[in-house]
Amino acid sequence: MERITQQKIAIVAVLESAESPLTPPEILSRAAKAVPRLGVATVYRALRALRKERKIVIVEIPGEPPRYETATRGHHHHFFCNGCRKVFEIPDCAAKWAELAPPNFQVLDHEIILYGKCPNCQGER
Ligand SMILES: [Zn+2]
Ligand SMILES: [Zn+2]
Secondary structure, eight states, X not given: OOHHHHHHHHHHHHHHHOSSOBOHHHHHHXXXXXXXXXXXXXXXXHHXXXXXXXXXXXXXXXXXXXXXXXXXXXXXXXXXETTTOXXXXXXXXXXXXXXXXXXXXXXXXXXXXXXXXXXXXXXXX
8 A cells, every 4th residue: 555545544543533633743643553654744744635635624723733633523613621722522503603693694604612621620720
């Protein structure tokens, strides 16, 4: 198998089994078990190719490094913990956001990020 193909398969497998979106260094440390001698430049190259193929999507949180997740997860949102700076997946979309738009405006999409503290971080000051 071509090496880039092997790397892409390993990265997709890492993102499929991840509980939340991952940064490239996190992807590297998890994929390195399956692909020895994997480097961060290669991870970026494979991520670019996988985005072009629409197998993965980027999760952008202002002020945070880009994270990646598989494109197969469907519509969902994210919770960002201000304590540990981890990102958690929110599987639901509760509100009718389109109703917040001014009259005669057509809403095509929305991005919602909830900020706060995860259970682990609530005990700290
Ligand atoms: Zn936390
Ligand atoms: Zn939504």
